[in-house]
Amino acid sequence: MSPDSPPAAIPAPELSKSTAKPPTLIALFVAFAKMSLAGFGGVLVWARRGIVDQHRWMTADEFNETFALCHFLPGPNVVNLTFVFGSRFRGLCGAIAAFSGLVGPPVVIVIILAALYQRYGEIEVLRRILAGVACAAIGLMLSAVFRMMTPLLKRRDVVGLLVMIAVFVAIGVLRLPLPAVLLVAIPLSIAITFAMRRNAA
Amino acid sequence: MSSDSNPLVALAFTFALMSLFAVGGANSAIPEMHRVAVDVQHWLTDKQFADVYAISQLSPGPNVLIVTLIGYSVAGIAGALVATLAMCVPTAALALFVSRFLARSSHARWPAIVQAALVPLSIGLMGASGLILARTSDRTLAAVLVTAGAAVLASATRLNPLWMLVAGGCLGFAGLIG
Numbered sequence: 001m002s003p004d005s006p007p008a009a010i011p012a013p014e015l016s017k018s019t020a021k022p023p024t025l026i027a028l029f030v031a032f033a034k035m036s037l038a039g040f041g042g043v044l045v046w047a048r049r050g051i052v053d054q055h056r057w058m059t060a061d062e063f064n065e066t067f068a069l070c071h072f073l074p075g076p077n078v079v080n081l082t083f084v085f086g087s088r089f090r091g092l093c094g095a096i097a098a099f100s101g102l103v104g105p106p107v108v109i110v111i112i113l114a115a116l117y118q119r120y121g122e123i124e125v126l127r128r129i130l131a132g133v134a135c136a137a138i139g140l141m142l143s144a145v146f147r148m149m150t151p152l153l154k155r156r157d158v159v160g161l162l163v164m165i166a167v168f169v170a171i172g173v174l175r176l177p178l179p180a181v182l183l184v185a186i187p188l189s190i191a192i193t194f195a196m197r198r199n200a201a
Numbered sequence: 202m203s204s205d206s207n208p209l210v211a212l213a214f215t216f217a218l219m220s221l222f223a224v225g226g227a228n229s230a231i232p233e234m235h236r237v238a239v240d241v242q243h244w245l246t247d248k249q250f251a252d253v254y255a256i257s258q259l260s261p262g263p264n265v266l267i268v269t270l271i272g273y274s275v276a277g278i279a280g281a282l283v284a285t286l287a288m289c290v291p292t293a294a295l296a297l298f299v300s301r302f303l304a305r306s307s308h309a310r311w312p313a314i315v316q317a318a319l320v321p322l323s324i325g326l327m328g329a330s331g332l333i334l335a336r337t338s339d340r341t342l343a344a345v346l347v348t349a350g351a352a353v354l355a356s357a358t359r360l361n362p363l364w365m366l367v368a369g370g371c372l373g374f375a376g377l378i379g
Contacts, residue, residue: 037261040363069300072316075220075292076227076265083293084300095297103285106262107269111281113256114273121252125374132347132373134255134338136365139351141228141331146356148324157321164321164328171232172329175240178222178233185322186224193318 022089023057025097031055032082032101043078043102051085058085078102159196163189208276209283211242216268216287223292225323227264231330234271244275251337259366265289344378 023031035046044067052063070080079102086098120126152160163185170181215237223230231254238244245253253274257267265288272284339345351365372378 036263039263040258040261040361040366042362043263066300068316069303070296071225072319073292073296073299074223075296076223076263076289077225078263079265079289080293080296084296087297095293099289099293102263103265103289106260106266107281107285110257110260110262110266110269111273111278113260114270114281117252117256118274128373128376128378129370130252130255130373131338131344132369132371132378133259133366134251134334134369135344135347135373135378136351136369137255137258138331138334138338139348139353139369140258140355140362140365141327141334142348142352143355144228145324145327145331146352148320148327152321152324160321164325167322167325168328168332171326172332175232175236177236178219178230178326182222182224182322186319189318189322190315193314197314 023055025090025093028086028090028094028097029101032086032098033105036102036106047078047081057089159192163192209279212272212275212280212284213287215242216272216284217291220288220292221295223288224319225326227267227288228330229323229326231267232326232333234267235333238271244271247337249274251334254334341378343372347372347378 031050032047035050036043039046048063051057052060058066066084067077067081070077070084073080079099082098082102083095086094086096088094090097117126117130121130149161149164151157152164167181167185170176170185171178219230219233219237222233235250239247239250253270254267257264257270260266265285268288269281269285273281276283335348339348347369351369354360354365355362369378
């Protein structure tokens with residue numbers, strides 16, 4: 001935490017606790033491209049490592065706060081985080097630089113893979129390999145579900161678990177449209193959470 | 202949902218709207234992507250959708266790349282770019298707006314309540330994603346065992362998930378999954 005070299009020209013007072021100088025646009029692009037290309041099965045871990053540990057652009061608390069915001073808003077979380085993070089340092093240009101770094105290189109890779117799939121996807125060997133990968137990938141998703149569920153189970157949060165099961169059945173089993181389900185579930189869940197916190201207080 | 206209109210417009214509209222309902226991230230929207238892309242628009246078959254998911258997991262980068270792949274299969278490279286931007290930009294702009302707003306005011310209590318209320322929803326959505334993908338992919342006992350094995354390994358160890366995908370690919374290559 002060196003108090004010297006104050007970034008006086010940068011209008012980001014909420015970040016004054018971080019030690020590093022604000023990154024340039026190119027540094028933002030490169031850093032997010034690296035995090036993104038390292039991230040198989042999720043970029044968040046690498047984003048934390050890069051932003052907090054390696055570059056010290058944010059403290060762990062600042063990172064958690066920013067991520068919490070991006071997690072509760074809709075849309076791809078890490079994309080939201082990247083956008084908000086980039087803009088804090090360099091405004092809209094910073095947001096675009098960080099976003100391009102995060103999404104640009106993997107999009108190129110995935111388009112190449114898609115072209116190969118379109119051309120060779122019907123080949124028996126490739127079809128078998130992809131089927132195996134898909135099975136493992138589903139397992140990874142189930143483990144993420146389990147990890148997120150553990151705190152609810154530990155707290156014996158019956159209401160939370162019921163809401164979770166209701167959404168699971170509505171979307172996964174009944175195949176109802178997502179907007180309709182969420183327009184009912186979100187207000188209901190917020191109302192219940194609010195009421196329970198007020199009772200607890 | 203007309204299919205005779207410009208596919209790029211359909212992609213942009215579909216994913217821009219969908220992103221606003223992706224509570225908890227791109228993986229929460231997989232059931233809706235499947236419903237729209239397979240059942241409503243007939244952009245992909247069930248099996249192609251499972252393949253696209255596998256490819257998106259095989260490549261590095263954020264989870265949102267499954268949208269890039271759906272866009273590509275509908276309208277080539279232009280489709281891939283349009284779908285990706287449509288899924289990312291509206292909510293990123295929203296996040297930017299909200300973060301600026303919160304930085305200037307002290308509504309610190311509401312985000313905590315909303316976040317706590319949304320957690321069970323996003324778990325339910327991700328569980329539904331798992332179910333929908335498993336219904337297509339886990340058709341044999343061996344396939345179910347691979348899924349279960351990956352789930353247990355990923356929960357109990359800190360192994361890089363890429364190794365489990367590679368192992369799944371090898372088992373598939375060996376013809377053990379069918």
